[in-house]
Amino acid sequence: MSEKIMLRVPDKAKRLWDEWNIRCAVLISLLFQVVLIFSANSRKRTGGRLMTALIWSVYLLADWIAAFAVGLISSGQSNDCPEKVAVRKELAAFWAPFLLLHLGGPDVITAFSLEDNELWIRHLLGLMIQLLAVAYVFTQSLPNEFWIPTLLMFLAGSYKYAERTCALYKACLGNFKRSLLPKPDAGPNYAKLMEEYSAIEASQVPVNIEIVNEPEKDSAGTTVAPSPNDHMIVVSESEVELSDREIVTKGYEFFNTFKGLVVDHMFSFHERNESRKFFFQRTASDAFKVMEVELNFIYDALFTKMAVVHCKTGYLFRFLCAVLIVLCFQQFVSHHLHTDITLFDKIVTYILLGGAVCLEFVAFFNLVLSDWAIVSTTWIADLTRPCFCKGYRWSNTMSQHSFISFCLKERSKWVDKIADFCGIKETLDEFRYKGSAVFEDDLKEFIFKELKAKAEKAKTTKDAKEIYSSRGDGVLWNYPSHYPHPSISSSISDEVEYDESLMLWHIATELLYSTSSNIDQNGKFCKILSDYMLYLLVMRPMFMSAVAGIAQIRFQDTREEAKKFFQRWESELTPSAAEERHKQACKKLLEVKTTVVKADQKKTVIKPNEVKGDRSKSVLFDACILANDLEQLGESKKWEVMSKVWVELLCYAASHCRPNAHAQQLSKGGELITFVWLLMAHFGLGEQFRIESGHARAKLLVTK
Known part of the structure; x- marks a missing residue:
């Protein structure tokens, strides 16, 4: 026993x-x-x-x-x-x-x-x-x-x-x-009207039906006064600054109107135009402060x-x-x-x-x-x-993730295996590979002006939908100098998945930024937005779930190809400071020959998939081709084009992200992409709006 x-x-x-x-x-x-x-x-x-x-x-x-x-x-x-x-x-x-x-x-x-x-x-x-x-x-x-x-x-x-x-x-x-739904409304009694019409008509009395439209209602069912300019864009040349109290009260007003965004609520065109009118008259600083307050109210309501x-x-x-x-x-x-x-x-x-x-x-x-x-x-x-607007209601930072730095700072494989087994690999990745950049006022101004310019073109819902669906190609229409370089337009066309476009432009931006001697303000915007978007794609995939495609596979394959390339040139990459080593790695990538001279003496670009096939989803050398073509635009022009493309890529991701992802991130410091999503809604760039006309009241008119 x-x-x-x-x-x-x-x-x-x-x-x-x-x-x-x-x-x-x-x-x-x-x-x-x-x-x-x-x-x-x-x-x-x-x-x-x-x-x-x-x-x-x-x-x-x-x-x-x-x-x-x-x-x-x-x-x-x-x-x-x-x-x-x-x-x-x-x-x-x-x-x-x-x-x-x-x-x-x-x-x-x-x-x-x-x-x-x-x-x-x-x-x-x-x-x-x-x-x-x-x-x-x-x-x-x-x-x-x-x-x-x-x-x-x-x-x-x-x-x-x-x-x-x-x-x-x-x-x-x-x-x-x-709680946001209006009261049930069956509308006028159609059956009763037609019965009365039939009865009068049967008595052989001449009768007509006259339609009288009621005033339009907003999404809450409240009657609004008609305006002759309701479907016209309102652009004001003057920008009126708001007091601290006005920022809070306006933020609360827009919270009450647009809080339904987090649950895919629909809004009327009257609400769209009121919002557009307000934000067209604001400075970038005030607009972002109002949205800070608005998102703070949403956070309070949810958490x-x-x-x-x-x-x-x-x-x-x-x-x-x-x-x-x-x-x-x-x-x-x-x-x-x-x-x-x-x-x-x-x-x-x-x-x-x-x-x-x-x-x-x-x-x-x-x-x-x-x-x-x-x-x-x-x-x-x-x-x-005195306490109104001191400090920020969100982190006011943009997390950064650099692809080249990630490949150069690889952890040992056994550490990765242990971390993966313990379920902390993503946490370790953030500690080691995530950087941070302050959301400066000049970048805030740039993004606001870009969205404002797009909103000015959105005179109809069709225009707004085209702008809302653009992911970089809309920028190129204004720069015909890109036409001799097909890789630029093809990299952001509808034939290329969004995550592939993002990877291509991120690596190209890194290569050009690290090897350029003269970088203007647009170049700095490109680098910050590029690293931020890759961070969202790799470390915050819930923001990209609707547009990511096979992002994880593509990122892994590209990383593996980059690591093999850098291992080959390891002896030539001097063990210097991280920044200098990063620059050397980028130069090595740009030195890779991507063209051949054919019998007719014309240079032809050899695409990587023509050599490797399409089993590997790596875009490393496609990005090198894109970087070389962007370099041909000229030092100043390339940064101007690239910065505008990055704003469109950001807007596309923001508008196609699930609303609950934006809401969830409010409890984790907030994200710039959420502000862009909200600003697009305020400028009327989205599919959240529909016309809500009042009832058409019918009258029976007996004629003699």
Whole structure:
């Protein structure tokens, strides 16, 4: 017979656990709430992996430890061995409602990701279970000298938990979309009209039907005044600067109008023209500030409690909740003096009470300084005027990824295998190969002017659709000098997949940028946008999923060919500084001969797939051919053309990305591509608009 081996827990460890488990659990739960309330908002201003991992860990553990502590307390209340209960039942019952308060979480985070909002039903079930558990603990503790403060905190905690569940429900994308739908409208009664017409006609009385059109309605079903210029472009030569308060209020107005973008909502032409009119009259700086505020409101609506709190009912219940917490504090102070609570338990209780009051104060402070309070209350706007637009509401950075640098800084294969096995290869890639560039004002101005110029040409929906679908070819119409170089136009034609175009232009940009001696501002724009777009393609594929094609295969094949090429010339690449080594590698690629002289003495380009076949999807030397052809345009002209092509490639990716990818990234520092997507919508460059005319009212006219 085999003996069963049992692991015996030492009695000392068991006593230590019984004595400290509840105390430690409630204090750790409070600590997690403090960490969340002070750090959660930073995630919209930074996309750093470490900060994201910290917030994610605390977000998950906060709910777990609070529910665990409620379980410990309820288990202790039903324990038949009083000597094992280290905390008095009355005091443990008083601590339990604090955990409901913690389960409600801070205002600044209800969901870590969009998927968390879809789990609102699970949170609703959790709410009911935890309420029953805490109510059970309370009833088991009766008679309880702390029953008044316990009941007060139970009411406050119940509201906080219900408030979070409500926020998750409203932010669920399905519910979010349903909340934007107009009221059902069957329109005029067609059957009744035709019956009346038939009856009059049958009586041989002459009758006609006259159609009278009603005013147009917007996407919310609200009647709008007709304008003779509603379908004409409005271009203003003067750009009016906005005050800080106007930036916030306009951002809120556009949030209310265009928040449906994240759920593929459709908009009227009236809303399109109002938006176009506003943004045509703005400077690039003000336009991006307004969009910052607008995206900040979207972030708050999807990931925080702000949309629930900022209404009359929300303000009322939040005030009552604060009053309940303060009264609870006062009641405990007046009661505990006459009880025999240990000193340490008094300290723990005061920490919980003080923490609850402080967290409520911080929440109130955040509410007062929030954009929501500024747009809803004038006196708060005047009070917080200095804080309106200080700092950014997003990271204001563009991540960078260089293909050539990636190939030259290869990790050892065994490290890659271990990282891949552990599932951290992508994380290590970001730490090693991802750079960062500040989104400077001059680049902001350049992108805004390019989109504004395109919007001026979009006089009709057909024009807008053509511009929206362009991915670089639209630029070349204005530069006929490219015609002798077919690789330029063919690299961005519809016959080439988008990811292939992006890879070609990225490598060509790297080669030219690293080997050029005179680089103007357009050249710098090219390099930043090129590295940013490759970063999105390789490290943020959710933004490219609709246009990526076989991007991963193409990138791997191109990388493999580049590595083999550089290994061949390894002896000639001097072990100098990284920048110099990068330049040498680019020169070696450009030195590869891509043309032959045929019998008629004409130079002919030999395409790589003619030599290698098409099994490998590498575009390395196709990019070299493209770089050589772009070089023929001249130093200044090539950067001008390339910078405009990069803006079109960026716009194409932005407009063809799934909206929920844009929304998801708001909680990870934000992305430039999201601003471009939103700016295109504001300029009317997209398929989100349709004409919503009013009903055609029919009248029966009896003629003589």
